[in-house]
Amino acid sequence: MDTLTKLGxxxxxxxxxxxxxxxxxxxxxxxxxxxxxxxxxxxxxWSDDGRxxxxxxxxxxxxxxxxxxxxxxxxxxxxxxxxxxxxxxxDLVMNFYRRNYIEGLFLSSAVEKSPDHTMEQMLEVxxxxxxEYKFNGYIHLKAIPGADMTxxxxxxxxxxxxxxxxxLPSSQGLKLLAPQKEKQSILKPMKxxxxxxxxxxxxxxxxxxAVPFVPAGQSTQLIVGATPDHDLNILTxxxxxxxxxxxKRVFYSAYVPVSSNPLLPALKQPxxxxxxxxxQADWLLRFYGFSANELLDETHQDFDMSLDPKCDxxxxxxxLFPVEINRVDYEMLLRIPGIGVKSAQRIVRARRVCxxxxxxxxxxxxxxxxxxxxxxxxxxxxxxxxxxxxxxRDCLLLGSNERIPRQDTWEQLSLFSNTFSLNTTSLTPVxxxxx
Amino acid sequence: xxxxxxxxxxxxxxxxxxEAFYRRENPAGIFSAHNLQTNLLDSNIYVSTDILxxxxxxxxxxxxxxxxxLQDLFYVFLxxxxxxxxxxxxxxxxxxRMGCKVESFLTDETVHIINKTSQRVLREYHRMLGLxxxxxxxxxxxxxxxxxxxxxxxxxxxHFEERLPxxxxxxxxxxxxxxxxxxxxxxVLTDMEISPDINLDDKENDYNGLWKQYFKSIAIESRxxxxxxxNFMPKRYWDFLPEKQP
Numbered sequence: 304m305d306t307l308t309k310l311g312x313x314x315x316x317x318x319x320x321x322x323x324x325x326x327x328x329x330x331x332x333x334x335x336x337x338x339x340x341x342x343x344x345x346x347x348x349w350s351d352d353g354r355x356x357x358x359x360x361x362x363x364x365x366x367x368x369x370x371x372x373x374x375x376x377x378x379x380x381x382x383x384x385x386x387x388x389x390x391x392x393x394d395l396v397m398n399f400y401r402r403n404y405i406e407g408l409f410l411s412s413a414v415e416k417s418p419d420h421t422m423e424q425m426l427e428v429x430x431x432x433x434x435e436y437k438f439n440g441y442i443h444l445k446a447i448p449g450a451d452m453t454x455x456x457x458x459x460x461x462x463x464x465x466x467x468x469x470x471l472p473s474s475q476g477l478k479l480l481a482p483q484k485e486k487q488s489i490l491k492p493m494k495x496x497x498x499x500x501x502x503x504x505x506x507x508x509x510x511x512x513a514v515p516f517v518p519a520g521q522s523t524q525l526i527v528g529a530t531p532d533h534d535l536n537i538l539t540x541x542x543x544x545x546x547x548x549x550x551k552r553v554f555y556s557a558y559v560p561v562s563s564n565p566l567l568p569a570l571k572q573p574x575x576x577x578x579x580x581x582x583q584a585d586w587l588l589r590f591y592g593f594s595a596n597e598l599l600d601e602t603h604q605d606f607d608m609s610l611d612p613k614c615d616x617x618x619x620x621x622x623l624f625p626v627e628i629n630r631v632d633y634e635m636l637l638r639i640p641g642i643g644v645k646s647a648q649r650i651v652r653a654r655r656v657c658x659x660x661x662x663x664x665x666x667x668x669x670x671x672x673x674x675x676x677x678x679x680x681x682x683x684x685x686x687x688x689x690x691x692x693x694x695x696r697d698c699l700l701l702g703s704n705e706r707i708p709r710q711d712t713w714e715q716l717s718l719f720s721n722t723f724s725l726n727t728t729s730l731t732p733v734x735x736x737x738x
Numbered sequence: 739x740x741x742x743x744x745x746x747x748x749x750x751x752x753x754x755x756x757e758a759f760y761r762r763e764n765p766a767g768i769f770s771a772h773n774l775q776t777n778l779l780d781s782n783i784y785v786s787t788d789i790l791x792x793x794x795x796x797x798x799x800x801x802x803x804x805x806x807x808l809q810d811l812f813y814v815f816l817x818x819x820x821x822x823x824x825x826x827x828x829x830x831x832x833x834x835r836m837g838c839k840v841e842s843f844l845t846d847e848t849v850h851i852i853n854k855t856s857q858r859v860l861r862e863y864h865r866m867l868g869l870x871x872x873x874x875x876x877x878x879x880x881x882x883x884x885x886x887x888x889x890x891x892x893x894x895x896x897h898f899e900e901r902l903p904x905x906x907x908x909x910x911x912x913x914x915x916x917x918x919x920x921x922x923x924x925x926v927l928t929d930m931e932i933s934p935d936i937n938l939d940d941k942e943n944d945y946n947g948l949w950k951q952y953f954k955s956i957a958i959e960s961r962x963x964x965x966x967x968x969n970f971m972p973k974r975y976w977d978f979l980p981e982k983q984p
Contacts, residue, residue, distance in 0.1 A: 307951055314955035332900050339900050346970070347868040348981060351957040353966030357868070360956065398945050401880060401902065402872045440901075559960055573960055653844040663845040 304385055310395070312385045316365040316376055317411055320468065320524060321556045325357040325406035325441045327519030328463040338400055338407070338440030340463065345406050358443060359399055360409040363387055363425055367413030371481035373470070373529050375561045376413045386415075389428045393436055400440055407441030407463070408432070418449035418488075426458050433461045441519075446496065448488040455492055456499060464519040464551070465496055469544075472537045476530035479566055496521050497548040520551035527581060528558035528574040529567060533604035538584055538595040545588065555581045580606040587612060590644050591637045614640045614699055617677055621692050624677040625684055629658050640699075641674030661685055673699060739766040739780045744823065746772040748815050749792040751823055756791040758827055768823030775820070803833040807841060813856035816889045825851050859888045866894060869975050872907060873946070876937040880907040884978050891918050895925045908932070946980050953981040 326344025346355040362376070364386035370378045392410070399405045410428060412421050425444060432438040442462040446455050459465060467489055471477045474486050496517060503516035523544065525537055541553045557573035584606065587593040591613070598612050599605070607615050617624065617640050626635055628650065636647040649667045653659060661680040665671060676686040676695045688694050742758060742765045744750035754768050766780070776782070799808045811826050819825075828848045833840040843849045872880040880902065891911045895918035898907060902920075909918045910932055917932065918925050976982040 307948060310948055311951050311955050314952045318956050318958055332903065334903055337902065337904070341867070343864075345864075345868045348953065348979070349967045349970045350953065351964065351967060352959075352961035353963035353970070354957075354961075355970070356953070356956060359952065395948065399949060401905065402874075402945065402949075403868075403870050403882070403898075404949050557961075559958060573958075575961065649844055652842045656839055656843045657845060659845065666850050667844060 306391050306395070309385045309387055309391065310361070312383050313362045313365055313387060314360070316413075317360045317362045317409070319375065319556060319559065319561075320360065320409075320411055320445075321354070321554050322409070322443065322466060322522055322524060322552070323355045323357055323360075324464075324519075324522070324552065325443075327551060328441055330439050330441075330463065330515075330518070332439045333437060336437035336439045337397065338438055340439070340441055341406070347403070347405055357406045358409040358441065359396055359405045359407070361387065361392070361395075361411070363392065363410060363412040363421075363428065364415050365413045366415045368416070369414055369481070369483045371470075371484065372562065372564045372566055373480050373526065373558065377562075380562070389424075389431055392428050393432055396432060396440075397436060397438065400438070405440075407438075407443070409443040411445040412447070414447060418447040419451050419454065422447045422450035422454040422458070426454055426461075429458060429461045443519075446492050448484055448492065450492070452492070452495055455495060459496065459499060459503075459516045460514050462517060464522065465517050466522040466524070467493055468524040469540075470524060470526050471530055472525050472532045472540050473530060476532060480529065493521065493523070493544075493548050497550075500549070521548065522550055522552040522554060524554040524556055526558050527555050527578050528570060531568075533599075534577070534581060534584070534606050535595070535599040535601075535604040537581060538588070538599060541585060542588055542595040553585060555585070576608055577606070580608070580612060584612045592634055593638075609700055610696070611640075613638070614673060618692050618696055618699075621690065621695070625679045625686070625690060626677065627682065628664065628678050628680050629654060639674055639677050641670035641672065641677075643668075741765055741767045741769055741780050741782050742823075743769055743771050743774060743782050743784045745787050746770045747787060748812060749789060750785070750787040751815060751826065752792040752795040753788045754785040754823065755827055755830060756788075756795045757785050765827070766824075767821070768827045769820065770818075770823060773818070773820050798834070799830070802837060803830075803840060804838045807833060807838075810852060810856040813859040814852055816893070817855050817859050817887075818889055819855060822855070825855070859890065862886055862888050863890045863893050865975075866890060867897060869971070869979065870894065870909065871978055871980060873980075874939040874942050876939060878906060878939075880905055881910065881936060882908065882978075883910045883912050885913045885974075886911060889914060889916070891916050892927055894918065895920070895927075899925055950981055950983075 324344050326342065328340030329342045330340035332339040344357060346357050348356040350356055365376045366384045366386060367376045367378055375382070392408070396408045400407070410425055412425055414421050429442055429444060432442065443464040443466065444458055444462040446458070446465050446467045448467060469489055471480055477484060477486055500517050500520065503513065506513040507515060525540070527537065544550050544553055555578050557575050557578040558568070558570065559573045560567070560570050584598055587598060588595065593616070598616055606612055610618070617638065626639065633647060633651055636642055636650060637644065642650070646668045650659065653663070653667060658681065661683070664674070664680065676690070676698065686695070688698065740763055742754040744754040751768065758765050758768065765783070796808065799811070811829065814822050814826060825848065829840070829852045832843070832846065832848055836843065840849060844853065866884065866886060870882045870884055872882045875881045889911070891909055894909055898909065899920060904922060906922055907920050911917065915929055915931070917928050917930065919928055
């Protein structure tokens with residue numbers, strides 16, 4: 304089989320692993336090497352599904368001994384199978400890298416013969432790339448659940464990021480859909496990698512010559528929609544993973560129906576909006592200081608599809624608003640819908656020089672369409688309607704700049720009435736008075 | 739109304755700024771000779787570049803404001819916007835009075851336009867780090883052509899010098915006919931002519947084909963979203979991307 308065909312098969316097989324980041328590494332090049340890290344990561348292209356391509360993401364082989372129900376590479380699935388030789392992978396990486404197609408390699412694999420055997424094969428590729436071919440670009444390596452810890456420890460010295468996919472957010476899901484995989488075989492290496500990262504970075508603080516271990520950290524993936532788990536379960540699991548294992552990222556992959564097994568939900572389309580809401584919540588956990596049980600609780604365990612989680616939280620906590628933009632602290636600024644991390648930082652910065660006016664906020668990058676209902680500026684409220692939850696909710700959902708008030712304040716206009724019955728201070732007229 | 743005209747270089751711009759402060763003529767605008775629009779009502783005064791004056795202004799910016807501001811102003815210069823010189827002049831008038839606090843004065847019109855423009859240049863630079871595509875041509879040289887909105891060739895060269903130290907490469911800005919050329923030891927900026935028909939190395943088509951295959955395989959069909967793709971990767975960059983060629 305030629306390399307082109309193999310690449311078609313093994314690139315296709317790897318696409319459900321959605322991790323796309325090339326960030327977190329500032330690996331320097333050597334005078335005789337190829338490549339370097341770039342801390343913020345670089346996106347080289349975007350595929351036809353809109354996702355960023357920054358690494359050559361392939362499986363070393365798709366010949367798998369397991370039969371996980373949700374996976375396209377499961378043993379009983381009738382698809383073409385292929386394996387790369389280490390030489391083929393290295394040739395692809397080096398030549399793609401020279402042409403600036405990629406930041407580096409993302410190497411995963413189906414489990415062939417045994418977890419240890421698979422891990423050894425992957426380690427061989429990565430070691431060769433670094434030592435023989437002096438490649439200093441980004442390498443993301445998957446750790447195989449069940450592989451020996453010494454293999455994982457060795458691999459960590461050559462790569463920038465390691466990850467193990469949890470995939471199924473609950474043990475019931477795991478037992479049902481991937482009975483050959485054990486929960487412990489996934490969590491144990493994650494714990495090991497996380498403790499090694501801490502230990503080795505301590506060593507590096509003491510001696511610059513200590514080799515970095517997985518400098519860009521660990522990540523994992525959860526499938527959304529393959530099991531009946533609620534968003535609350537998924538989010539709580541992520542929160543714990545961030546806290547306990549210091550993960551850099553949790554990725555969420557909307558379940559793409561690849562098999563018609565009765566154990567799996569009969570979805571026509573992958574649940575993209577749900578995945579999007581969970582990503583928004585994940586950002587709130589990591590950058591906005593929220594905790595999972597603030598966003599969801601026992602009474603509502605799933606996200607509202609029509610509103611983003613931050614607006615939803617703000618409406619349920621409307622008693623905290625409005626807040627005065629010129630006085631409120633940074634932590635609360637982050638909680639205002641329409642204000643992101645950058646805008647919040649800019650507000651704090653600009654406040655030191657002068658008091659902010661409502662027009663200034665637009666320059667700063669605040670999304671006033673949402674924020675106006677939750678803030679005052681120099682004491683004045685620009686929301687235009689009374690601060691109650693249902694009214695604001697309607698306005699947010701409408702997403703337009705016109706304020707459409709609730710049904711009970713409408714009045715049938717007649718040709719003979721001179722005024723609108725609504726508060727007209729800054730309302731763009733909704734009705735033509737000639738109606 | 740008086741305008742100062744400089745020769746189009748950053749040194750020329752800072753010389754014009756020096757003159758604007760010291761001659762006390764308070765010019766209405768500062769424009770580059772390259773994209774000058776003549777106006778019957780304005781009188782244009784040409785300022786000849788003086789390296790000593792340029793260094794004096796550069797030092798003043800770093801000391802009185804900050805080196806971050808100097809970098810931002812340089813990015814604004816690279817945007818080649820017709821009003822870049824005038825904006826920079828106004829920013830410095832404000833900056834020399836306020837000191838480094840001017841950088842936090844985000845609500846001011848002048849500061850805002852400087853920030854917005856320098857962010858735009860930086861964003862294109864970052865995007866180009868990813869979108870630049872090399873191809874191996876006869877003579878063992880990696881050649882990359884692109885058409886950026888802003889003049890960023892000189893910003894890109896050091897990045898690729900670090901990444902590809904053992905290969906000859908050329909980064910060619912087709913719009914401005916400006917190239918960074920690297921010969922395994924150092925790089926230079928040149929405006930030499932490069933003909934559009936270039937002989938590719940024999941294996942180039944193979945790697946081109948492999949990349950196109952990979953690009954096709956990696957997309958999940960049920961998540962197809964051409965609008966999102968165009969959002970991140972505007973169509974105007976597609977000319978030089980092999981994955982977007984038929």
